[in-house]
Amino acid sequence: MDFFEHQDRARRNTSRLVILLILAVVTLVVSTTLVIAIAWQVYQYGNYGLQSLSHELLLGVAAVVVGVVLLGWAFKASQLSAGGKVVAERLGGRLLNLKPEGLHEQRVLNVVEEMALAAGVPVPPVYLLEEPAINAFAAGLRPENAVIGITRGAVERLNRDELQGVIAHEFSHILHGDMRLNTRLVAVLHGILLLGLIGELLMRGVGHSGAARTSSRSDDKGRGNAVALVMVVGLALLVIGYAGTFFGNLIKAAVSRQREFLADASAVQYTRNPNGIAGALKKLGRGSRLEASHAAEYSHMYFGQGLALSKMMATHPPLEERIRRIDPNWKGVVLGDEVFEAPAQPTVSQQAATAGFSAAAASAAIASIGDPQPLHLEEARDSLAQIDERLRDAAHDPHGALTILYGLLLGPDDATRQQRMTWMQANLPPLLADRLLELAEPLQRLPAGRRLPLLELAIPALKQLEPQDFVSLKRDIGTLLISTGQLGFMEWALLRIVERNLGMQRPVQGRLPLAALGNESCVLLAALARAGNVSEQAAGEAFQAAWSTLPFTDRPFAEQRHAGINELNDALNRLNQMRPLQKPQLLKAMARCIEHDGRISAGEAELMRAVADTLDCPMPPLLSDRQA
Secondary structure (H helix, E strand, O other): OOHHHHHHHHHHHHHHHHHHHHHHHHHHHHHHHHHHHHHHHHHHHHHHOOOOOOHHHHHHHHHHHHHHHHHHHHHHHHHHOOOHHHHHHHOOOEEOOOOOOHHHHHHHHHHHHHHHHHHOOOOOOEEEEOOOOOOEEEEOOOHHHOEEEEEHHHHHHOOHHHHHHHHHHHHHHHHOOHHHHHHHHHHHHHHHHHHHHHHHHHHHHHHHHHHHHHHHOOOOHHHHHHHHHHHHHHHHHHHHHHHHHHHHHHHHHHHHHHHHHHHHHHHHHHHOOHHHHHHHHHHHHHOOOOOOOOHHHHHHHEOOOOOOOOOOOOOOOOHHHHHHHHOOOOOOOOOOOOOOOOOOOOOOOOOOOOOEEOHHHHHHHHHOOOOOOHHHHHHHHHHHHHOOHHHHHHHOOHHHHHHHHHHHOOOOOHHHHHHHHHHHHHHOOHHHHHHHHHHHHHHHOOOOOOHHHHHHHHHHHHOOOOHHHHHHHHHHHHHHHHHHOOOOHHHHHHHHHHHHHOOOOOOOOOOEOHHHOHHHHHHHHHHHHHHOOOOHHHHHHHHHHHHOOOOOOOOOHHHOOOOOHHHHHHHHHHHOOEOHHHHHHHHHHHHHHHOOOOOEEHHHHHHHHHHHHHOOOOOOOOOOOOOO
């Protein structure tokens, strides 16, 4: 199953889960309404004689119960809408990207950065939990607001290959849509749990009221009936709310167990080193239980079983079964806190990438979306090594990362760079302007194809900026365009990536068929053809070669005008709504466009990956013929 099938299945599974949970909520509402209505009827009968059960009463009680569940769901969903950092901070995590302390923390940050660049996604923020247990998690509604959390125990007690296996497991959850499902489960279960919490409060109130009534020796019948009513209602809410939470947790656990098997298998595929993930799983025998106060709330998100749970409620498969699926010849057992040592790990030697790529390289990269290979990890390490140390350091500092973004918008040719640099020196705050001068030389010497990795490296630091910095950024870019002309295609694509990952764009659901997106596909392919060819004739030939692979009628390239930024934005916004399973067809057309002349330059490969990223299709780096 490839990346796009995973996306489509995740969307369908989410819909089925929502339907299942809606049925559960409806059952809870009906049960609660009947119990409360009957209790009210008994109360009325005790005071005023027999009364008929009115529809208004039933509807009123049902509305209140639904309101309570929706209120609890909305409150938790609002909390989690800010992204995975909410989960990480509630668990006591500390952000590592800006200031890693010591070699262990730097090592885990390097592993995450390599994995992100290999997968073609921006580097997620990494949070360290000061817990001695070995565990990790991925959280967030979408890849652009995802975070990786990892415990002190995992950082210090796993070797590099084991750590890479754990991180690859978490990236599987990011790439295959598991995080969105997990986060929605947390919100819905909180809404159901709220019924039980209200019932518990009512029962406590009845206890205090009963004590006060005993001390005053009051025999007031009406008051006694009222207390009895509150007790019955509270008990009903308590039982039904916690019963609903129980069955909801059963659903959560069943879904989570299957996703853990898939993530383990993906980790082996990503690293091609089963000993890494297997070794980490064996070391889980030393302890994976978390002590954080909110650990139970997110139990289904962890790499290992984070809580002591029964087999029926366990959010993870048995450790022995997970290990044996990866290492069928393993003869060990998991007993308490026994330590499991990983076997010796093989190393893989790779060749360095060349400056150009064959036509097959783009097809191979598309086939590897959501499934990066060891060669992609090696290419990611090479990318990091080719980026000047001054730029790497700046990418881990919020204002340094902002300076890098402005630097990437300077443009490719000397005349444009000089014009925009002059404007920035005159209009940016002095701190940014001075930092831009310091980084101008390494930015200009940045090797071809390394702009996208540098930006992905800077994303976590950019996310730490204040909201007013984003407002200033958008204002500055608008003024820059008015003063110096339109951004190039690559600069525009990089800016789209920033806007998406910093929450400046609303997420969309993929529901439109490719057949309904002919005009938008035409705008994108025409722009891509012109960006990769000097002459209009060559651009036209590349466009026609790409267009012939799509299910549309012929369109003369000469009639396709140069698209402006607004037109490109509108086209990409619509193309983002394409059904996941149809996106590969458009990506293959894009690949056909850039490789029409028989060779793909590093710049063309980077441009295609940047555009694919804006379409929620994170492509791994293209590999040279020598590497592949």
